Amino acid sequence: MANSLNKVMLIGHLGDEVKMHYFEGGNCIGRFPVATNESYSNRQTGEKVTTTEWHNVVVRNKLAELCEKYLSKGDRVFIEGKIKTRQWEQEGVKRYSTEIHALDMTFLTTKKDLNNPVPSNTTEPIENKTTSAPPLSDAADDLPF
Amino acid sequence: MANSLNKVMLIGHLGDEVKMHYFEGGNCIGRFPVATNESYSNRQTGEKVTTTEWHNVVVRNKLAELCEKYLSKGDRVFIEGKIKTRQWEQEGVKRYSTEIHALDMTFLTTKKDLNNPVPSNTTEPIENKTTSAPPLSDAADDLPF
Amino acid sequence: MANSLNKVMLIGHLGDEVKMHYFEGGNCIGRFPVATNESYSNRQTGEKVTTTEWHNVVVRNKLAELCEKYLSKGDRVFIEGKIKTRQWEQEGVKRYSTEIHALDMTFLTTKKDLNNPVPSNTTEPIENKTTSAPPLSDAADDLPF
C-alpha cells in the first residue's frame, strides 16, 4: 500500500505509430505520442481557441505488444498510468523528459482490426529508423516500472 | 464537454515553500514541487528501493493564495489537475518543462494552522462523542455479510 | 486490458471501526463506512450547506488486515477502487446495496500507531457479533475481486 499517489488518466489520439524497442532479456518497450485537446474562449476576442497537449506514452512488455498489434496513428485510447521524469546531461546541461508510463489502457478505436487485418509488415514500415535514442532505453532492464 | 481527457491526481509532500508571482492585472501564480514515492523490490538483490518523482505544481489566483497561506514545505496535499508541457528555446536548443496545473486540491496536513494559532487540546475536544452513526450502518447489519 | 472502466477515488473519514469477517479458506473481508462531504451555498438563502455522503467500503485479505490494524473510526483515508452493487430479495422485494471495493489505499491519518499502540483486543471488542448473514457470503470465495 503506497503512501503517495501518482496517477494520470488520458483520453486522446495517437499522433504516430507505436515504436518498439526489444531488449536482450526478452523485455520490450513501446513508445507513442498521445494528443489531448482543450478549448476555451479568448477573453478579449471571444474567439474559440484549441490547444493541444502532447504526452510521451511508454508501455512495457505485454501491454507494449498489444499496443503495437492493435494501435495505429490516429486511434483513440484511454490510458491510466503514472508520470515519470527522466533526466540526463547533454553537453553539461541538465535536460528533462517527462513520460506517461501506462499501466492500463482501453482501446477506444482500433482501425487496424476493424477496417482490414493488414499484413503486419506494411503497418509500421520504417519502425527501425529510431535515430535519437532516449537516454534511459539501455538501462530499462533494471528499472522499477 | 471535452472530447479528450488530461487528468492528473497526486498525493505527495511539498519539497519547498510556495513561490508566488504577481501579475499586473491582479492575477497571480504559485509554484511548488511535490514529491511522490514508489517502492519496489529489486529483482536480483531483493532489496527494497524507493524512488522519488518530483512534480512541478502550478496554481493560479484564488487557489494560489490559499496554497501560499496554508501550505508549507513538508505538508501533504492531494492535487487534481492536468499536465502541461511548456517549451522554449535556449541557445538554439528546444527545451521542455512539464508542469502539473492544479485545479483542485485537498490539504492533508497543514502544519501552519495546526502548530500555532489554536491550542491543540481544543481542536478535537469531543472526539469520543460521535453519537450519530452513519446512515447506512443500520442497513449494513442486515445485509449480506 | 479492460474494455471498460469502473474507477472510484475517495478521500474521507471512517465513520466506524473496520468490521472483519473471516472465511474458511483463509480469506477475509473488512467493511467500514467512509464519509465524504460537499459544501455549497443555498441559492435562495445564501447560507452554506454541507451534505455528507456515506460509502460502504469493502476490503479483502491483505488490505483488509492492514485496515483492521491501522485504521480507526475518524481516520482519514484515500481509497481507489470500484463500484459494485449487490442485489438480493427480501420478502419478494429486490433490494440493492452499492459498495466500494477498495483495491488501493493510502492512510492519511493513523491515530492508532501514532498515539498509542493499543492492544488489539480492546480496539474492536465486539467484532464477532455479526448476527445477520447474507446472500453473497458463501459465494465470496470464487468472486472476481
Next chain:
Amino acid sequence: MANSLNKVMLIGHLGDEVKMHYFEGGNCIGRFPVATNESYSNRQTGEKVTTTEWHNVVVRNKLAELCEKYLSKGDRVFIEGKIKTRQWEQEGVKRYSTEIHALDMTFLTTKKDLNNPVPSNTTEPIENKTTSAPPLSDAADDLPF
C-alpha cells in the same frame, strides 16, 4: 477547495436511452444506465467469466440536453462524476439507490451523428420495449430525485 474527494470515472455503454424529466423552473434531469464489464478467470475451473456492473447515471441541465441529443442505447461514454446515494422509505422500510451524478463526459461513439443524421422522431422508435432492463430502471421511475 474541498476537504474530501468523491470521484467516479466510468467508461461503458448505455443500456438504454436517456430518459428526460423537465422541471418547472426550466431545469431538467436525464437518466440512463451504463454498463461496465469485468473479466476474470475462475480459480477452480479456469474458465473466463464476465460480470457486468450497472450504473445509474444522472445528468442535469445542459449536460442532460447534450446527452439526450447525442447519446443512444449502445453508445460508449466516458463519465466523470460523483457518487450519491438517495434514501427513502417504502412501506416502513428504508431503501437506498446509488447514482452516479455525471459532471463531465466524453462521447466515445455517437452512432446518431456518425451513421445517419436521423430525423429526431425516428431516433427512439422502440423506447418502450426495454426488454433487458437494467436493475434499477423500474425503481428509478417512482423515486424522488
Next chain:
DNA sequence: TTTT
C-alpha cells in the same frame, strides 16, 4: 527539495 518532501515524506515514511
Next chain:
DNA sequence: TTTT
C-alpha cells in the same frame, strides 16, 4: 504528430 492526433482528433473534432
